[in-house]
Amino acid sequence: MFHSAARIVGCLLLLFPLLLSASLPAREEAGPTPKAYNVVYVGTPYDVISIMLEMARTGKEDLVYDLGCGDGRMVILAAQKYGCRGIGYEIDPEMVRASEANVTANGVQELVKIVQADMFTLDLSEASVIMLYLLPELNRKLLPQLDRMKPGSRVICHNYGIPGIEADQTLTYLSNEDQTTHVMTLYTTPLRRTAAARQ
Ligand SMILES: C[S@@+](CC[C@H](N)C(=O)[O-])C[C@H]1O[C@@H](n2cnc3c(N)ncnc32)[C@H](O)[C@@H]1O
Known part of the structure; x- marks a missing residue:
């Protein structure tokens, strides 16, 4: 037994x-695969996002994309402030879950969608505002996709711009949230190559 x-x-x-x-x-x-993660998660302070949205002249009619949306804060704040639609693209399944939880917690499910995807596989032609907080070489790698956006669309970058592209406006701001200086750079499509990049 x-x-x-x-x-x-x-x-x-x-x-x-x-x-x-x-x-x-x-x-x-x-x-x-870890190879597909091109940059780690660091959130943009909310006061910096507000300025980025203003610089991009965001309005209710816009469709805002955040490529590498982290916890979804950029598209959520855009929807809250302007009532516009937004899509946050994110590769990390944990961050996708955090974003989705944030969308629900903030009650913006009607306006904001979170999609798990590698940003380099996306068709960006429907977006009218694209928000980026990535490294310069990643911004550069996105150029063939950004070039397919409609004329008059805006690309707004946090801290790192798009190498070889002429900016419309650059603004430096000391955030109240992290007491750190942030640089924001605005581009309008069609993106204009700098003289050096044209050679
Ligand atoms: C610096 S964080 C920015 C987060 C958010 N946009 C913000 O400003 O608060 C970059 C994000 O990009 C995501 N990421 C990295 N490589 C990616 C890829 N190939 N496709 C989509 N997302 C990616 C990371 O997981 C991370 O959450």
Whole structure:
């Protein structure tokens, strides 16, 4: 009696890791490869986002994209302030979940959508405002996609601009939230190459 009970317990102990791994969703566990994450998450302070939205002349009719939306704050604030639609694209499944929770917590589900995607695979032609807080080489890599935006669309960058592109406006601002100086750069489509970039 004791022997057979011990054998059952032994079998269960051996099977436990197998049962546990079978209960995890395989794709979610794997997620995108680390290679696809081009920059880590750092949130833009809200007072900086407000200025970026103003610089981009955001209005109710705009469709705002944030490429690498982190916790979704840029598109959420745009919807709250201007009543415009927004899509936050994010590659990291954990940040996608955080963004979706934020959208719900702020009651902007009618206006804001969060999509898990690699930004370099996107068609950006529908967006009228694109917000970026990425590194310069990533902004440059996005150029073929940004070039397909409609004329008069705006691209607004936090801290890092688009190398080789003429800016309409650059603004430096000391944030009340993190007591740090932030630089914001505005571009309007069609994007104009600088003289150096044209050579
Ligand atoms: C510096 S954070 C900016 C977050 C947000 N835009 C903000 O300003 O508060 C950059 C975000 O880009 C995401 N990211 C990195 N590579 C990406 C890719 N290839 N496609 C989509 N998102 C990406 C990161 O996971 C991170 O959340």
